[in-house]
Amino acid sequence: MTLEGSKAMEEKKAIENYVESIYIYDNAGICLTSIGIKPENLDENIVSGFFTAIKKFGQKLIPGTVVKSLIMSGHKLFYNSNENITFCIQCYDDLPNQVIEYILNEISNKFLEIYQDQLPIRDGNITLFSEFNVYLSQFMERPLIESLLEDFGYKVLSEGVILFDENQEKIMFAKVPEEYSSKKQISMSGMLINFAKKLSLEYQGGDVHSILISSENRWICVSKREYIYIIVLFSKTKNIALDIIVERTEEILDNILKMLRIEIKK
Amino acid sequence: MFKTIEGSSLKFVFKITVIGDGGVGKTSLIKKYTQGIFEDDYISTIGAQFSLYDLNIEGDECKLYFWDIAGQKEFEFLRSDFYEESKAAIIVFSLENNDFGKQSLEHVIDWYNDIKNHCGDIPIIIFANKADLVKEGKSENDSIKDLLGNDKIIDLYHTSAKTGKMVSDAFYRIIKELHDKYKSN
Numbered sequence: 001m002t003l004e005g006s007k008a009m010e011e012k013k014a015i016e017n018y019v020e021s022i023y024i025y026d027n028a029g030i031c032l033t034s035i036g037i038k039p040e041n042l043d044e045n046i047v048s049g050f051f052t053a054i055k056k057f058g059q060k061l062i063p064g065t066v067v068k069s070l071i072m073s074g075h076k077l078f079y080n081s082n083e084n085i086t087f088c089i090q091c092y093d094d095l096p097n098q099v100i101e102y103i104l105n106e107i108s109n110k111f112l113e114i115y116q117d118q119l120p121i122r123d124g125n126i127t128l129f130s131e132f133n134v135y136l137s138q139f140m141e142r143p144l145i146e147s148l149l150e151d152f153g154y155k156v157l158s159e160g161v162i163l164f165d166e167n168q169e170k171i172m173f174a175k176v177p178e179e180y181s182s183k184k185q186i187s188m189s190g191m192l193i194n195f196a197k198k199l200s201l202e203y204q205g206g207d208v209h210s211i212l213i214s215s216e217n218r219w220i221c222v223s224k225r226e227y228i229y230i231i232v233l234f235s236k237t238k239n240i241a242l243d244i245i246v247e248r249t250e251e252i253l254d255n256i257l258k259m260l261r262i263e264i265k266k
Numbered sequence: 267m268f269k270t271i272e273g274s275s276l277k278f279v280f281k282i283t284v285i286g287d288g289g290v291g292k293t294s295l296i297k298k299y300t301q302g303i304f305e306d307d308y309i310s311t312i313g314a315q316f317s318l319y320d321l322n323i324e325g326d327e328c329k330l331y332f333w334d335i336a337g338q339k340e341f342e343f344l345r346s347d348f349y350e351e352s353k354a355a356i357i358v359f360s361l362e363n364n365d366f367g368k369q370s371l372e373h374v375i376d377w378y379n380d381i382k383n384h385c386g387d388i389p390i391i392i393f394a395n396k397a398d399l400v401k402e403g404k405s406e407n408d409s410i411k412d413l414l415g416n417d418k419i420i421d422l423y424h425t426s427a428k429t430g431k432m433v434s435d436a437f438y439r440i441i442k443e444l445h446d447k448y449k450s451n
Binding site: 026027028029030031043045046049050053056057059060120123124125126127130 | 275276277278279280281313314316318329331333343344347348350351352353444448
């Protein structure tokens with residue numbers, strides 16, 4: 001493992017490491033609330049005004065379309081419109097799009113849950129939206145990878161998710177009963193992957209990305225990229241589409257690697 | 267710190283659309299009001315420009331959000347989209363005693379109809395700009411007089427972005443109108 005890789009791992013991966021700013025604004029271009037880094041002396045409404053104008057221009061340019069993102073060198077902006085409100089994230093361009101969508105969905109769901117009845121704003125009074133900044137601040141403080149894994153585990157109905165760094169022999173995230181997250185259990189997953197690789201080579205199957213084990217009580221899915229493992233446990237009693245499980249597990253692992261800036265060797 | 271009704275501060279953002287023929291001085295008026303400056307060189311607005319002005323009215327924090335929309339024909343296709351959710355409109359024409367000035371005055375009714383069609387009955391104020399170029403007491407034509415009888419036209423001001431004449435009064439008039447209207451809601 002490279003020194004940079006190790007440092008990257010040590011660093012606390014809060015959302016603010018990736019997201020520069022978040023803007024929430026309405027169709028008039030009025031910014032209801034925002035958080036993050038902004039150029040000095042630039043009012044949030046000027047930013048939201050330009051975004052709104054770009055959106056409207058895009059709709060005129062290609063009718064029936066919506067501007068979803070703006071890619072700039074090193075940075076990108078992603079938009080998600082819901083109930084006449086646009087949620088915008090400005091972030092570094094190495095943050096995977098699926099992760100951005102997760103963040104946008106989390107924020108928009110929470111915002112609409114609280115304010116849906118007050119929308120659209122008819123009187124220009126935006127006082128009540130100031131409170132949402134508290135939520136945004138807390139959201140920005142949360143370790144993003146943990147939040148992502150938790151959300152992933154919940155969405156795929158898993159019984160547990162473990163993320164493990166083989167080089168550091170460190171559990172990066174574990175949302176499983178304690179008895180399932182020992183180093184021995186995780187190392188066995190690593191050994192299994194290595195064995196599977198050998199087996200695959202025997203049959204000219206190429207590299208192994210994931211192993212899915214069907215046992216009496218559980219489905220156990222193990223995926224590995226470089227020195228990072230993800231182990232996901234599912235109950236056999238649940239009706240789960242296995243191909244989707246493997247696909248989603250690999251997808252989330254790939255996203256995490258991108259976020260940790262770990263390059264996969266070809 | 268802003269004073270509030272019942273102890274909590276109110277924060278308003280009012281989107282105000284500023285329209286009128288290209289070259290009548292919309293951008294200059296906003297610049298004069300928000301930054302206190304006037305520039306002799308004319309630079310045509312491309313699409314729209316945004317300006318903000320913070321004001322404390324009766325203890326409430328009011329942010330005026332000006333959408334200065336290009337008056338040229340080339341930008342007509344975008345204009346109506348930019349009007350969306352405006353809380354008020356300012357129609358500007360030029361008092362210049364030439365064809366351009368006369369045309370800009372004749373077009374006030376078209377701008378009025380345009381804004382009414384897209385925004386409904388929002389308060390509108392008319393700025394007769396470049397007052398520094400004409401003698402005092404210039405009267406408006408009949409179409410403007412008819413408009414002034416309309417209760418949505420809250421007033422007409424003779425302004426000069428160059429000298430600053432009546433600029434603050436004219437803007438304050440519409441801001442006060444909006445604050446009073448929405449505060450009572």
